[in-house]
Amino acid sequence: MWSLALETLAADRGKLLTALVGVVFSVVLVNVQGGLFLGLINKAGLLVDHGQADIWVGHKQMHNVDFPRDIPRRWVHRIRGIPGVRQAEPYLVGFSEMTLPSGGFEGVVVVGLDGESLLGNAWNVEEGRPDAILQPDGVIIDQCEGQKLEYPKLGEVREVGGRRARIVAMSRGIMGFLVAPYVFTTYERAAEYLHKSPDLCSYFLVELAPGADAAAVCDAICRYIPEADAFPKNHYSWISINFWMTRTGLGISFGAATLLGLFVGMVMVAQTLYALVLDRLGEFGTLKAIGATERQVYSILLAQAIVMATVGSLIGLVLVLGIQHFYSTPRAPILVPWWLSLGGCALVLLICLVSSLLPYQRIRKVDPMMVLQS
Amino acid sequence: MIADQTRSWSDRNPDDCAVYTKGVHKAYRRGAAATPVLEGIDLAVDRGRCVYLAGPSGSGKTTLLSILGCILSADQGTVRILGEDVGSIGRDERTTLRRTRLGFVFQRFHLIRGLNAINNVCVPLVLQGLTRPKAQVRAMALLEAVGLADRAGVDPRNLSAGQCQRVALARALAGDPELILADEPTASLDAANGQEVMALLKRLTVEQGKTAVVVTHDPRIFHFADRILHLENGRIMDRAEQPAAAMAAAGG
Numbered sequence: 001m002w003s004l005a006l007e008t009l010a011a012d013r014g015k016l017l018t019a020l021v022g023v024v025f026s027v028v029l030v031n032v033q034g035g036l037f038l039g040l041i042n043k044a045g046l047l048v049d050h051g052q053a054d055i056w057v058g059h060k061q062m063h064n065v066d067f068p069r070d071i072p073r074r075w076v077h078r079i080r081g082i083p084g085v086r087q088a089e090p091y092l093v094g095f096s097e098m099t100l101p102s103g104g105f106e107g108v109v110v111v112g113l114d115g116e117s118l119l120g121n122a123w124n125v126e127e128g129r130p131d132a133i134l135q136p137d138g139v140i141i142d143q144c145e146g147q148k149l150e151y152p153k154l155g156e157v158r159e160v161g162g163r164r165a166r167i168v169a170m171s172r173g174i175m176g177f178l179v180a181p182y183v184f185t186t187y188e189r190a191a192e193y194l195h196k197s198p199d200l201c202s203y204f205l206v207e208l209a210p211g212a213d214a215a216a217v218c219d220a221i222c223r224y225i226p227e228a229d230a231f232p233k234n235h236y237s238w239i240s241i242n243f244w245m246t247r248t249g250l251g252i253s254f255g256a257a258t259l260l261g262l263f264v265g266m267v268m269v270a271q272t273l274y275a276l277v278l279d280r281l282g283e284f285g286t287l288k289a290i291g292a293t294e295r296q297v298y299s300i301l302l303a304q305a306i307v308m309a310t311v312g313s314l315i316g317l318v319l320v321l322g323i324q325h326f327y328s329t330p331r332a333p334i335l336v337p338w339w340l341s342l343g344g345c346a347l348v349l350l351i352c353l354v355s356s357l358l359p360y361q362r363i364r365k366v367d368p369m370m371v372l373q374s
Numbered sequence: 375m376i377a378d379q380t381r382s383w384s385d386r387n388p389d390d391c392a393v394y395t396k397g398v399h400k401a402y403r404r405g406a407a408a409t410p411v412l413e414g415i416d417l418a419v420d421r422g423r424c425v426y427l428a429g430p431s432g433s434g435k436t437t438l439l440s441i442l443g444c445i446l447s448a449d450q451g452t453v454r455i456l457g458e459d460v461g462s463i464g465r466d467e468r469t470t471l472r473r474t475r476l477g478f479v480f481q482r483f484h485l486i487r488g489l490n491a492i493n494n495v496c497v498p499l500v501l502q503g504l505t506r507p508k509a510q511v512r513a514m515a516l517l518e519a520v521g522l523a524d525r526a527g528v529d530p531r532n533l534s535a536g537q538c539q540r541v542a543l544a545r546a547l548a549g550d551p552e553l554i555l556a557d558e559p560t561a562s563l564d565a566a567n568g569q570e571v572m573a574l575l576k577r578l579t580v581e582q583g584k585t586a587v588v589v590t591h592d593p594r595i596f597h598f599a600d601r602i603l604h605l606e607n608g609r610i611m612d613r614a615e616q617p618a619a620a621m622a623a624a625g626g
Contacts, residue, residue, distance in 0.1 A: 008489065
């Protein structure tokens with residue numbers, strides 16, 4: 001049946017091409033839309049994902065890494081005393097402004113970290129060194145924010161929160177969900193930039209001792225400090241992502257666009273299969289006349305739908321790789337994990353199979369008598 | 375009762391006949407109106423015989439052939455094909471009977487587009503569950519038998535009408551059927567090709583011991599028949615035992 005299905009499908013190249021365009025369109029749309037969505041939404045947990053901490057401790061009901069509430073820095077001693085905690089350091093996140101050479105200003109997110117452990121520091125540092133923040137007035141900014149910050153150079157001096165800041169290193173690709181660029185510096189300097197008391201901080205970044213259970217340590221932290229919440233890294237990253245998902249309707253808009261693409265793909269595949277069937281009604285009648293069962297006839301359609309889905313998916317995935325390679329940037333990353341590609345292709349296959357049901361309904365009505373009446 | 379041998383009707387065992395019908399009636403209905411097409415067809419065709427159904431358009435030839443091919447059901451009467459009472463079996467069993475024991479040749483060939491000659495011949499074998507390599511060996515042997523071995527890989531669009539009908543003939547024989555049903559097999563062919571195809575059909579059916587029922591109104595091929603039954607207004611009118619008599623009746 002497969003060879004029969006394939007050869008007859010290949011004979012109608014024009015229609016096959018139309019169907020493949022539909023499948024490719026669906027695969028590319030699902031993967032690129034999904035990849036853009038994942039790339040964007042993953043920015044919401046960027047600091048957490050790359051912060052090197054196993055556990056994040058913050059104010060009760062903390063819900064977004066970029067919008068923390070101040071907590072007393074002195075809690076750190078209680079956390080350090082909990083079994084399983086190898087290291088705990090205060091971390092400061094807050095909003096300030098950076099002056100620009102043109103006389104303007106740009107809102108920035110100041111991130112202050114412990115200068116000794118450098119826990120939660122900038123990553124992918126391409127110019128300068130990560131520990132350069134220990135230098136007087138040292139800050140790290142990201143190369144990709146050059147346009148917003150009017151292309152600062154290494155060694156250039158700016159003001160952040162009315163205080164002197166010297167760019168000592170530059171990272172690449174640290175662009176958060178917010179439009180404000182991140183500025184990494186030491187905890188004490190960050191407190192100055194944010195005009196905060198150094199007795200307050202936003203989080204405690206906790207590194208676990210080898211073999212320690214993250215969930216158990218989080219429970220212990222919450223028991224010792226009832227006003228605090230503690231989450232393993234992945235959990236807090238998800239909380240931060242979920243904040244934007246649920247409060248902005250981002251997931252719905254991306255999902256709707258993706259569903260629309262799938263629907264268009266489905267219509268194209270269904271229409272093409274239907275046109276193929278209409279064009280070959282006599283041949284299906286012949287097959288029935290010479291003894292093909294309903295199941296055999298449907299298996300021809302199914303095989304054609306599977307071939308369209310498979311070939312279309314492969315072409316689509318190659319295109320997705322190309323799009324990802326050429327168009328994914330730190331500003332608009334396209335993250336296409338294997339499960340998205342696999343899920344997208346499975347969905348497209350399902351759609352193709354469902355699409356084959358419509359022409360099958362037409363074939364069911366074909367009377368083999370028609371071949372004797374012509 | 376029209377029998378294709380001289381024995382009387384009462385002597386015949388329906389199970390011994392390739393085709394046996396008794397009192398077959400068929401009418402096409404449109405709304406409340408019914409147009410009778412077959413009215414009391416009694417027929418017995420012995421195995422290994424080649425019987426033609428002749429008659430003018432609308433006489434019921436194709437309807438009778440469809441009933442014999444288990445594509446259409448009779449409204450009334452008994453139809454036994456190769457010993458099977460097809461009136462008492464379900465649609466699936468009739469499909470199986472068509473697939474495994476019957477072979478069809480159509481007026482317009484009805485070859486599958488996109489499949490070359492050999493793959494068209496493979497279709498019934500693939501439907502029977504044969505693997506493609508085994509099917510191709512059998513299909514090639516049949517194409518050799520119809521003189522088209524050198525055209526096996528050719529798309530039917532590039533074959534002449536006569537060659538297409540020979541491919542269709544090979545396809546009809548592919549599943550090694552016991553009964554071949556042909557519907558106007560020469561209607562789309564010129565005289566020379568028509569003679570050639572019918573000679574081939576006759577030779578292959580005789581060589582392989584098949585039974586053939588051929589619908590035609592082409593008197594030029596009557597001499598290939600063992601017996602010709604003339605239908606008119608849904609009844610078998612001409613009881614000629616010899617082809618020559620039917621040819622004379624048809625003016626051929």
